[in-house]
Amino acid sequence: MGEPGETTNFRNPKDPLPFGVFALFTPDEAMEKDRPPRLKRRGLVILVCLALMGASWAAAQSAEFVENVYAQGLGQSMARGLAFVSGFVPTSLAEVVLLAACVYLFLPGFVAALHVFQRKRRILNAIAGGFFRFWAFAAVVALTFYLAWGLNYARSPLPQRLGWKAVETPTGDAEYARQTDELARLCAQLVQAANDNYMQAMGSEDFGRPSFPPADSLAFEDALDRGFERVQRRLALEESFAVSRGRAKPVAASILMCYLGIGGFYFPWTGEANYNRLLPAFTQPQIIAHEKAHQRGITSEDEANFLGYLACISSDDAYSRYSGYLFGQRQLLAELYRRDAPRAQALLKQRLPGVQRDVDYLRAWWQQYEGAAQEVSASVNDAYLKSQGVKGGVASYAASQSLIILFARNNGDSAVVELPR
Numbered sequence: 001m002g003e004p005g006e007t008t009n010f011r012n013p014k015d016p017l018p019f020g021v022f023a024l025f026t027p028d029e030a031m032e033k034d035r036p037p038r039l040k041r042r043g044l045v046i047l048v049c050l051a052l053m054g055a056s057w058a059a060a061q062s063a064e065f066v067e068n069v070y071a072q073g074l075g076q077s078m079a080r081g082l083a084f085v086s087g088f089v090p091t092s093l094a095e096v097v098l099l100a101a102c103v104y105l106f107l108p109g110f111v112a113a114l115h116v117f118q119r120k121r122r123i124l125n126a127i128a129g130g131f132f133r134f135w136a137f138a139a140v141v142a143l144t145f146y147l148a149w150g151l152n153y154a155r156s157p158l159p160q161r162l163g164w165k166a167v168e169t170p171t172g173d174a175e176y177a178r179q180t181d182e183l184a185r186l187c188a189q190l191v192q193a194a195n196d197n198y199m200q201a202m203g204s205e206d207f208g209r210p211s212f213p214p215a216d217s218l219a220f221e222d223a224l225d226r227g228f229e230r231v232q233r234r235l236a237l238e239e240s241f242a243v244s245r246g247r248a249k250p251v252a253a254s255i256l257m258c259y260l261g262i263g264g265f266y267f268p269w270t271g272e273a274n275y276n277r278l279l280p281a282f283t284q285p286q287i288i289a290h291e292k293a294h295q296r297g298i299t300s301e302d303e304a305n306f307l308g309y310l311a312c313i314s315s316d317d318a319y320s321r322y323s324g325y326l327f328g329q330r331q332l333l334a335e336l337y338r339r340d341a342p343r344a345q346a347l348l349k350q351r352l353p354g355v356q357r358d359v360d361y362l363r364a365w366w367q368q369y370e371g372a373a374q375e376v377s378a379s380v381n382d383a384y385l386k387s388q389g390v391k392g393g394v395a396s397y398a399a400s401q402s403l404i405i406l407f408a409r410n411n412g413d414s415a416v417v418e419l420p421r
Contacts (some may be wrong), residue, residue, distance in 0.1 A: 002204040005060075049139035056146050060154035067161075069296050070151045079295060080150050082271030087246035092274050094267035095252060105137065115258040115376045147266035152299045153388045156304070159406055160237060167402045180339045186348050186415045187336050190329035192415045193313070194354045196248055197322035206353040210361040212281035213319040221247055223317035224289050228296070230314040232305060247286040250277035261366070261374035263287045266294035280365055282358050285312050285323035301385070305331075305400035310407070313417045326355065328415060331401040 060063055086093045109130055115121035115140065129156025159166055170176040202211055213220055225244045232242035248264075249272050251257060254355040264275035264287045273291035289308030298304045305327075337344035351359070408415040 003268075005123060008230045021096075027359065041245055045136045046132075046139045047138035049143040050399060052143055053139075053186060055145060056143075056151060060151055061176075063154060063156045066151055067156065071155055072238045072240065075149065075151060076238075076297055079268070079297065080240070080243060080245060081212050082269070082294060083245040084176035084271075086272050090247075090249075092251050093270045094251035094272050094274050097267070097269055101141075102136075105134065106132065109336040126393065131420040145268055149266075149299070150388070154295045155299070156296075158182075158298075158303045159299070160316055164406045166412060167405055177337075180336070180343075181337050182405070182413075183332060183339065184343050184347070185413075186405065187332045187344070188328060188350075189414060189416050190325050190332060190348050191350050193352075194322055194325040194329055194355055197318050198352055198355050201318040201322050201371050204354070206357065208354075209229075209357070210282065210287070211319075211354060211358055213317075220285055220315070220317045221288065222231070223309050223320050223409065224285060224292065227289070227313075227320070228292065228307075230417075230419075231310045234310075234314070241296050245271065245273070245292065246378045247272040248275050248291060250275060254278040257338040258369045259371065259373045260377035261369070280358070280362055282319075282323055282326065283362065285315075285317075285320040287316065289320075289324070295397065299388070302399035302403060306403035306407070309404065311416070314419070316376045318420065325416075326358065328404055330359070331417075334392075334413040335401050 059070070059242055060345075071153060112121060112126040112130060116123050116126050153264045156160070167179075168175075170179055193237050196367070198211070199205065200212060228244075229242040232239070251274050254276045254277065257263070258278055262276060263283065264273065266273055273288065273295050275287050275291060279287060286308055289311040290304045291309040292311070293304040296307075298307055309324045309328050312327070315324075332345065333344050336347070348356075411417075
């Protein structure tokens with residue numbers, strides 16, 4: 001008879017079976033589909049990734065280090081390199097990577113469950129293998145995320161980098177009234193600018209249906225890249241901000257994005273800006289510009305909204321400018337409506353019929369996809385943003401209104417950009 005702790009149906013009968021629960025993780029010859037959990041290899045991967053993530057976290061405690069060494073050095077070089085390589089493929093590589101990741105994670109689980117059901121594998125052996133497989137994969141994903149892009153979350157806020165004074169909280173009725181007057185004045189500018197650019201792009205006050213760009217998307221993407229060049233010069237941002245990262249990619253599974261309430265996303269592992277190709281056309285320049293801002297190392301959603309807005313209104317394409325001004329006015333009018341509804345309603349009446357048609361269409365378009373999936377998606381995004389130190393979560397998307405106001409204060413009290421003639 002064998003000694004205690006040994007077994008005759010272990011792969012090598014001379015090797016002792018581990019004591020305790022780990023004995024159940026060990027492959028048993030009696031179970032033909034038992035697999036080793038590869039504790040050493042996967043454990044080493046997890047430990048190395050955790051150590052490097054710890055070093056990244058320590059580096060992120062210094063905003064100056066992140067800005068000078070990562071954001072303007074290693075980080076932007078990696079992002080540009082990934083965007084360059086993925087740019088050779090006209091379709092979204094992000095979808096391929098996500099599909100491959102799902103297959104890698106879930107197919108072995110399905111096969112393991114089948115083997116357990118067929119009594120060819122012990123359930124705890126299957127759970128152990130899946131557990132260590134998942135956490136090794138998650139550790140690699142997290143590490144590469146922070147190395148490729150995530151450390152940008154530790155950058156100082158954009159207003160601080162630009163030397164802008166933050167929008168102050170009103171301390172009394174007089175200050176509240178002054179801010180409301182300022183807001184109404186900027187809203188009027190944006191309503192007029194959207195009207196002017198709608199007329200220039202569409203040739204009339206009402207196109208008769210939801211508007212779409214006279215040129216193809218490739219034309220306005222080139223205009224957006226030129227807009228980013230002008231933004232870089234106007235705000236004196238790092239020179240790499242002006243460098244193009246290639247075309248944004250339309251997502252084949254855009255219908256899924258509709259039900260999840262997603263207009264676009266940046267995928268750090270491929271350096272791609274991806275957008276929902278089913279969105280109403282007049283929103284696409286702003287959405288694409290938002291994702292292109294993420295490509296340039298801007299992690300904050302309000303900053304990406306703001307810089308995307310500036311890129312649109314700084315472009316030499318009238319339809320892109322219209323998309324930006326329409327976005328900006330909707331942001332500021334929402335705040336004005338909260339403060340002074342009659343003034344906001346008066347400004348809404350100044351919209352051209354075609355502009356109002358677009359706004360009404362956008363509202364109805366999103367309503368058709370409302371449901372539990374959008375609520376879950378918003379909750380997941382909110383949790384993700386808060387985990388990265390974004391205090392407002394999804395509410396930070398609307399905070400770009402403060403950045404537009406700050407820009408106006410530093411642009412001669414104007415939220416409108418005058419283009420060179």
